[in-house]
Amino acid sequence: MAAGIAVKPMSAQAAQEIAAREFASIVESHRPQIFRFLLASLRDVDLAETLTQECFLKAHRNWSHFRGDSSAMTWLMRIAINLQKDHWRNRRLQFWRHTQANAVGVDEAGEWLPNGERSAEQQILAREQVGQVWKAVENLSQRQRTVFLLRYVEEQELSEIAQATGLSEGTVKAHLSRALAKVRAELRGTR
Amino acid sequence: MSKSDKFRSDRLAGKSFPSEIDDPIVADPIMSGALKHFKASVDAWSASAYSRQKSAVRAAQHSWRLAASWALGCLLVAGSLAGGLYERRQRQEAVRAAEIKAETQKAAQKIDLARAAEAEQHLSLTRVATNIATSRQPRAVKRAANSDEDLLATVDNDVSRQVPAAMEPLAQMIDGNGTN
Numbered sequence: 001m002a003a004g005i006a007v008k009p010m011s012a013q014a015a016q017e018i019a020a021r022e023f024a025s026i027v028e029s030h031r032p033q034i035f036r037f038l039l040a041s042l043r044d045v046d047l048a049e050t051l052t053q054e055c056f057l058k059a060h061r062n063w064s065h066f067r068g069d070s071s072a073m074t075w076l077m078r079i080a081i082n083l084q085k086d087h088w089r090n091r092r093l094q095f096w097r098h099t100q101a102n103a104v105g106v107d108e109a110g111e112w113l114p115n116g117e118r119s120a121e122q123q124i125l126a127r128e129q130v131g132q133v134w135k136a137v138e139n140l141s142q143r144q145r146t147v148f149l150l151r152y153v154e155e156q157e158l159s160e161i162a163q164a165t166g167l168s169e170g171t172v173k174a175h176l177s178r179a180l181a182k183v184r185a186e187l188r189g190t191r
Numbered sequence: 192m193s194k195s196d197k198f199r200s201d202r203l204a205g206k207s208f209p210s211e212i213d214d215p216i217v218a219d220p221i222m223s224g225a226l227k228h229f230k231a232s233v234d235a236w237s238a239s240a241y242s243r244q245k246s247a248v249r250a251a252q253h254s255w256r257l258a259a260s261w262a263l264g265c266l267l268v269a270g271s272l273a274g275g276l277y278e279r280r281q282r283q284e285a286v287r288a289a290e291i292k293a294e295t296q297k298a299a300q301k302i303d304l305a306r307a308a309e310a311e312q313h314l315s316l317t318r319v320a321t322n323i324a325t326s327r328q329p330r331a332v333k334r335a336a337n338s339d340e341d342l343l344a345t346v347d348n349d350v351s352r353q354v355p356a357a358m359e360p361l362a363q364m365i366d367g368n369g370t371n
Contacts, residue, residue, distance in 0.1 A: 133225055180222075
């Protein structure tokens, strides 16, 4: 006679507890990255915080539908990108004046730079370069900016960017190429 | 692979987050350096803003806790004060009630004593009255008896005087027979 192993069925409450614990660990590990991406995209600390909260709220509501086809980070980034798109759409319609007033200027954003072990001259040069990149990023289209930030700030692979944005890898490459060309032009223009 | 396994592998492998910006598109060292600085700048800004948000949340929580503890403390103090005052008032009322009760008892005792004195007085008066009455009664009886006798005597006299003449012979006969 075959001796079968009796597997206890997991109760609904236990499953919910495990899911809640998983989600809590995801929030803890990915929240800074989502906040960073939204901050770089919007240059508004309060708005970035609000959209980060909305992103995790949405993720929590849909956590049971997440099948794990992509990484949790890619899934969360997709939600964040959609929220950002909605925000831009709403801003164009209603609140553009208010949000523009809250956004930090390009020069102010470029002031943030860790000191490291560089000389004062190098620091000034680095600050200048950062300011130029911010200027170039400001002039990018929304898609180009998203792709650029995901690649060079979040350091994501092209396939992941494609998954997060819902674009093909070829399109991602094209947007990235255009964005880099604009950044390079900005850097060369002032060199 | 479950969600948590996938998530753990994402975290541990770290292959999704390249540490170096070594994109073949970025061949220019100046461009590469500028992008590195840009990333470092965004990281610093984000970390600062994120920690400020966290500390703001903590401060808000702290201030909320402080406010709650203050409110609770005030509530406790107010409660103990109110309780003390209530207790004191209760005691005062009890003392007052006891005083009133004692006064009422005293008044009731006084009334009882007065009633008893009155009753005694009434009793003594009644006794005196009865004594007087008993002392006066024989005289009256005597007087009444005397008056009755007198009356009867007068009646007899009158009756005897008023015997009709027609009856005289009979009377005489009785006298004669009697004498006889």
